[in-house]
Amino acid sequence: MDLQEKLQILADSAKYDASCSSSGGKTQKMPGLGSIATSGICHSYSSDGRCISLLKILFTNCCIFNCLYCPNRRDNEIKRACFTPEEVCEITLNFYRRNYIEGLFLSSGIIKSPDYTVSLLIKTLELLRHKYHFRGYIHVKAIPGAREELIKKLGLLADRMSVNVELATDPALKLLAPNKTHENAYKVMKYIRDNKSPQFVPAGQSTQMLVGLPEESDWHILNQSQNLYHNYHLKRVFYSAYIPVNQNKLLPVLNPPLKREHRLYQADWLMRFYHFKVSDLVSKENPHLSLLYDPKESYALSHLDEYPKDINKCSYEELLKVPGIGLKSAKRIMSSRELFPLDFRDLQKLGVVLKRAKYFITCSGKYYLQQSFLAHDIKAKLIPETKSRQLSLFDEEN
Amino acid sequence: MKKTNEIYIYNDSFLSLLVLIKKLFLLNIIPFNITNNCELNLFNPVISLNLEEDDLIIKRLIDNLGKRIVIDLYYIYLSNHLKKEMLIYYFLLYSTKYHEQVYNLRRIGVINDALKASGYVRRENHKFKGFLRFKKLKREVWYAEFAPTNNILPILVNHFKKRFKNEYWLIKDVKRNIVAFYDKREVYLRDANMLNINLEIAQDEQKFQELWQTFFKTIGIKERQNKNLQRQMMPKKYWQYIEEVNSEESDY
Numbered sequence: 033m034d035l036q037e038k039l040q041i042l043a044d045s046a047k048y049d050a051s052c053s054s055s056g057g058k059t060q061k062m063p064g065l066g067s068i069a070t071s072g073i074c075h076s077y078s079s080d081g082r083c084i085s086l087l088k089i090l091f092t093n094c095c096i097f098n099c100l101y102c103p104n105r106r107d108n109e110i111k112r113a114c115f116t117p118e119e120v121c122e123i124t125l126n127f128y129r130r131n132y133i134e135g136l137f138l139s140s141g142i143i144k145s146p147d148y149t150v151s152l153l154i155k156t157l158e159l160l161r162h163k164y165h166f167r168g169y170i171h172v173k174a175i176p177g178a179r180e181e182l183i184k185k186l187g188l189l190a191d192r193m194s195v196n197v198e199l200a201t202d203p204a205l206k207l208l209a210p211n212k213t214h215e216n217a218y219k220v221m222k223y224i225r226d227n228k229s230p231q232f233v234p235a236g237q238s239t240q241m242l243v244g245l246p247e248e249s250d251w252h253i254l255n256q257s258q259n260l261y262h263n264y265h266l267k268r269v270f271y272s273a274y275i276p277v278n279q280n281k282l283l284p285v286l287n288p289p290l291k292r293e294h295r296l297y298q299a300d301w302l303m304r305f306y307h308f309k310v311s312d313l314v315s316k317e318n319p320h321l322s323l324l325y326d327p328k329e330s331y332a333l334s335h336l337d338e339y340p341k342d343i344n345k346c347s348y349e350e351l352l353k354v355p356g357i358g359l360k361s362a363k364r365i366m367s368s369r370e371l372f373p374l375d376f377r378d379l380q381k382l383g384v385v386l387k388r389a390k391y392f393i394t395c396s397g398k399y400y401l402q403q404s405f406l407a408h409d410i411k412a413k414l415i416p417e418t419k420s421r422q423l424s425l426f427d428e429e430n
Numbered sequence: 431m432k433k434t435n436e437i438y439i440y441n442d443s444f445l446s447l448l449v450l451i452k453k454l455f456l457l458n459i460i461p462f463n464i465t466n467n468c469e470l471n472l473f474n475p476v477i478s479l480n481l482e483e484d485d486l487i488i489k490r491l492i493d494n495l496g497k498r499i500v501i502d503l504y505y506i507y508l509s510n511h512l513k514k515e516m517l518i519y520y521f522l523l524y525s526t527k528y529h530e531q532v533y534n535l536r537r538i539g540v541i542n543d544a545l546k547a548s549g550y551v552r553r554e555n556h557k558f559k560g561f562l563r564f565k566k567l568k569r570e571v572w573y574a575e576f577a578p579t580n581n582i583l584p585i586l587v588n589h590f591k592k593r594f595k596n597e598y599w600l601i602k603d604v605k606r607n608i609v610a611f612y613d614k615r616e617v618y619l620r621d622a623n624m625l626n627i628n629l630e631i632a633q634d635e636q637k638f639q640e641l642w643q644t645f646f647k648t649i650g651i652k653e654r655q656n657k658n659l660q661r662q663m664m665p666k667k668y669w670q671y672i673e674e675v676n677s678e679e680s681d682y
Binding site for chain 1: 531533534535536537542556557559560561562563564565566572574589592593594596597634638640641642644645646647648649650651653654655656657658659660662663664672674675
């Protein structure tokens with residue numbers, strides 16, 4: 033099998049992993065090829081509009097596990113391939129020098145045992161780091177169940193390490209991935225959390241959850257995210273709309289729920305940067321995010337008694353709760369209003385999306401619209417804008 | 431300050447522009463325009479002051495105003511804004527009075543425009559850290575071409591100086607016909623006509639371009655196809671020098 037075909041097979045097997053970020057690392061002052069940009073760099077965008085930052089491949093797509101949702105599961109009759117460590121280095125270095133990529137994202141199916149698989153990954157990264165002095169970004173998948181000293185060795189070679197929790201709840205995982213357990217994943221996450229240092233996984237850890245498998249609501253998923261951010265100090269949780277690669281009565285056959293995935297990312301963002309809690313967004317009784325309104329709009333519409341907020345008086349935290357006001361514009365409002373009171377025209381220049389914010393704010397007591405502040409009115413007016421915006425970003429579901 | 435209808439001439443360098451503006455401040459003049467284009471103008475008097483250029487002025491500006499403001503001034507200078515000189519004039523004027531508080535004065539039209547121009551340069555520079563494509567030429571020289579909207583080559587080289595510090599490389603801005611080359615120590619910016627580059631590609635170049643095409647085509651998920659989003663993130667105006675999308679386009 034030639035290198036072209038191998039790359040085709042092993043990139044194809046890796047493409048469902050959502051993570052492609054290259055941020056958070058730090059360049060170490062050592063001679064060699066490459067550097068790391070703290071903010072991360074996108075090198076290209078694939079036909080699905082996702083950023084390509086890293087050479088995302090599996091070391092091998094052979095796997096002894098038989099997870100129902102996975103294209104590489106043991107029982108699937110697909111073409112299998114396996115790189116050699118030298119081949120991975122050759123492609124990575126040559127892509128990097130041409131500025132195609134920011135680094136390598138290496139994952140793998142499980143061959144023989146977790147220990148054996150991890151030792152192959154270690155061999156590859158050692159070659160890349162020590163023989164070729166590669167200083168670019170490396171994201172590697174940790175394999176749960178591997179011995180701790182191997183995980184340690186692997187982490188010393190990578191900028192970021194991740195373990196996928198795959199599903200939010202234990203019963204779902206047990207049902208769909210009988211070889212995997214959350215305990216094993218948490219064990220590795222805990223190890224990474226407690227050993228973070230400039231040498232060991234300096235860019236921290238991330239994980240991924242599938243979206244759209246039955247029985248798991250947004251409430252389940254977001255609670256799991258909150259747990260992971262809070263207890264394991266993850267840098268990112270990625271959400272991946274399930275694409276029906278396998279046939280099974282336990283699996284959905286619908287098109288991937290892209291809009292739902294998008295809403296989860298928005299909710300995730302609100303939790304990490306906007307001081308929102310899961311309970312502000314979904315509840316056991318109301319377990320799904322609205323597809324019609326974005327999560328912040330939904331929050332505002334169901335807490336109308338907290339609005340309108342006055343731009344020149346309310347706190348930073350309150351500004352963040354206004355739809356159409358982002359982190360940057362909230363900061364700008366805070367520092368600008370010290371100099372002079374702001375009016376609606378100023379807000380536009382500060383980057384506020386007025387067409388959404390106008391319903392929820394006053395400027396020194398003045399409301400933007402002629403008519404008064406009425407709930408059903410706002411609800412109706414927000415819809416068309418939201419809808420047209422979504423349609424341009426994502427195709428309608430189903 | 432007195433508004434005039436005069437146009438002032440500088441000689442196409444950041445330093446020259448700063449020296450002129452400082453002089454205009456001293457003379458209390460708000461010019462009609464500042465330009466490096468000496469063409470005669472029928473309606474406005476064109477004035478050249480022939481000032482002495484001392485680069486101490488930049489150091490003094492950094493001491494007085496801080497690095498952040500001077501960097502923004504330079505970024506505005508690199509922008510393709512038609513009235514960038516006047517944006518620099520006003521940004522410097524307000525910075526002298528308000529220092530870092532100038533960043534909270536977006537309600538003033540020129541300051542808002544100035545910060546937008548500098549932000550555009552900053553963002554475009556960041557994008558090309560990713561979008562630039564190198565080819566391997568004979569004798570292990572790496573070569574890239576691009577046509578950015580703003581004149582970002584002078585700042586973009588700083589990134590590649592760190593990234594490819596042990597390689598020989600060249601980057602050509604095709605639109606402005608300038609080339610940056612790096613000799614493993616320093617970066618030099620030159621008029622492209624002054625250099626004679628042998629563009630013959632290395633033997634293994636084709637192989638890796640093909641591998642990259644394979645990877646690029648494979649990594650996109652069919653069920654999620656979204657060409658609008660792709661174009662939104664990677665504007666078409668840049669495609670000519672990005673092989674993987676440029677050749678993909680011809681597939682349709």
